[in-house]
Amino acid sequence: xxxxxxEIRKLGAELVAVGTGRPExxxxxxxxxxxxxxVLSDEKAEAANAASIETASIFRLFHPHSFAPTLHAWKAGxxxxxxxxxxxxxxxxxxxxxxxxxxxxHYDEHPADHAPLAEIFAALERVRLESVGDVxxxxx
Amino acid sequence: xxxTSLGTVTLSDATRERKRLADLWADRPVVLVFLRHFG
Numbered sequence: 001x002x003x004x005x006x007e008i009r010k011l012g013a014e015l016v017a018v019g020t021g022r023p024e025x026x027x028x029x030x031x032x033x034x035x036x037x038x039v040l041s042d043e044k045a046e047a048a049n050a051a052s053i054e055t056a057s058i059f060r061l062f063h064p065h066s067f068a069p070t071l072h073a074w075k076a077g078x079x080x081x082x083x084x085x086x087x088x089x090x091x092x093x094x095x096x097x098x099x100x101x102x103x104x105x106h107y108d109e110h111p112a113d114h115a116p117l118a119e120i121f122a123a124l125e126r127v128r129l130e131s132v133g134d135v136x137x138x139x140x
Numbered sequence: 141x142x143x144t145s146l147g148t149v150t151l152s153d154a155t156r157e158r159k160r161l162a163d164l165w166a167d168r169p170v171v172l173v174f175l176r177h178f179g
Binding site for chain 1: 141142143144145146147148149151152153154155156159161162164165166167168169170171172173174175176177
């Protein structure tokens, strides 16, 4: 998603990542990966708990549905970087704001599950249209 | 997801500066991603 940051910003939004590691790990990640968006340390799981992010059992960590996407990512050259403090915590993606309004939410079912980017961008577009008063009519 | 509750949480960034989550999305939408690992 970080390679789509400019598209996110063109829609008037910002990308914020929340990791399970210490601030030092966040600093290393930001520097080594040349990250140009905000990355936060949720070392004590305060945000994860408030967002009801699940932790996975061993079965879910190695869910069969994750095998093919994991292999695909591996073949594409993607490698897992530094793990945070809670390796069993699953991921999630939200579109929030302006204000405390949630426009989109996706809770990862297993480690290889990620929110479809098309859905995230569709939510951002809806927010943008709402902000200019051009809200599409609801489906019949 | 309860964004009001989540918004009260304050986290540290890479420079250890504290950020209150509600402030991040007060004026603009935010794509908030919870990561399992860095990279």
